[in-house]
Amino acid sequence: MAHTLVDLTPEQIAAFAANEPSWLQERRLGALGAAHDLPLAHRKQTPLEAAGFTLPALPQTASVTVGDVHDGAEVMELTQAIAEGTADLERHLGRLFSEGQDHLHALHLATFAGGVLCRVKRGRELASPLQVSIGLQGGSLFAPHVLVVLEEGARADLIVELQGEAGSEAAVRGAVEIVLGDGAALNYTEFQRLPGRVQAYWPRRAELGRDARLQWILADVGARLAVSDTRTYLRGAGSEARVLASFFGGRRQHFEFSHVMVHEGAHSTSDIEARGVLQGKARAIYSANSVIRKNAKNASGWQHEHTLMLSEEARADLIPELEISEWEVSAGHAASAGPVDPMQIYYMESRGITPVESRRLIVAGFLASLLADIPLRDVREQIADIFLEKVEL
């Protein structure tokens, strides 16, 4: 089925990007052509054909708020970074989405509007976390792009929040790209707390150089429909990546998340730990794949997925996969989904704790290890509180 793009012409893109440098205009037009040629991939359990983020429309620019920026780092709104002609942009922007072409990725690269650029200079180690909040105000379609570049040996913590004004029914078609130079280390926390009617498509890509380290701490609570796929390329020897993904879906929320670790470097290691909580009629489709390519000798890739079901109507599909093309590796997965143990609830209630508070404690205990590495205590507690406030009987 051809997805129509008749509403979006090269002339419109050219006008939309009129103030941008020619390399970017050309890329946008190239991406628009690719979007025309590529059909929208059909997702069996999450049909996207009717989702707002597939609209071939020109998006609004999301608001971006940046916390304190320290010496050695640059954090700026992407439109500003483009206007200032920052060198890394041309080199990296959209590069990680060129592998494995996809209609929505191409559409995003043709139409992205604003976002943020974070750069940490070579060898710099930031004493405190960088913080960015991306907000949806008014509007019906947003397409922010987040680009994070850590040069060789740089170390940083970054916290990104996705939020919007209450009642928003907007769609988000965004993207995150992370490039870590040799020996760089990033602890990336992302907290998705979009309003309850938002539909979000939010893929992430990362590339790790030799001995680079990346920790994704991803916490999803918001949006009516949230679809993301996170793909980490462990290109350098000795690189390490870890995903700590937590999510909480309630009411009729629908989540489809996938995490893929692609091992290319020898001795690269990855670990995916995902824990989800579902209540009401929420549904989550969760998949993980550890891909170990030829020559990634002594690589190791592990996955652990657990979903806690607080209601009988909630539904979880867990799809763990391994794709291994090298002999000397270690890899494996464990996945489970199950209800709260009624004996735990009984025990807590027998101490006077109310039924709803008992469930909160169980959820807090279930998610504690995934939130423990969020760098700022108040952010960590705020995220935990928002998770726990969702618990309903």
Place this chain on the structure above:
Amino acid sequence: MARLELIIEGLRVGIEGREIVKGFDLTVRGGEVHAVMGPNGTGKSTMASALMGHPAYEVLGGRVTLDGQDLLAMSVDERARAGLFLAMQYPAEISGVSNANFLRTALNARRPESEPVPVMQFHRELKAKMESLQIDPSFAERYVNEGFSGGEKKRNEILQMAVLRPRVAVLDEIDSGLDIDAVKLVAGGVSQMLSDDMGVLIITHYQRILNYINPTNVHVMMQGRIVRSGGPELATQLEERGYEWLREELGIDEPLTEEA
């Protein structure tokens, strides 16, 4: 505070359609220690679980009041806040939730939302109570019952009782799996708390713990009801002569080893 009064009248309890407790009567008042003894499978633990409101047990009849309130009409957490405490034989493990957090949440559930227990004061009191029960201070931050030995779980139950200060504590086989030093500690912990404000119901198979907590009343339960009541001397008699003697005297000829 008025003297505690727990009145159980004609309690009948079943599980999966089978009646286990068949008309149980008992009154416990503040300052009293009642021991309910009996062979395995006579319904002692079923009675205790039904008092607390265990979801697997069904109350088929009878009436229970705690300080005049209808206990059986309450939910499990309401019973606890009304002052009932059950030290369980097999307490649940709760991963990711520290003992201290668990207990603080339980205490706060008894207070108005705007007046949570001050954190420093809570930790001071918890530490003191742990010391008196010879519980290692590291247990405050360990996850509830996770990786605890049988004996550690039992001591943890008594610690919870000491912190929550119930009106009536039901100790279900608190002495099983404990060595003699631990039995003394647990018994000491219970005895310390006794007053007109609090009564204790000890469920036990053995007389051993009664050497360290002096019971005011001893009851023998067989086939789902109390068949004999007396003072501390009844426990001594049972210790010397076993349950067989009483069974013969009462003309009960069903086997005693029915499943619990």
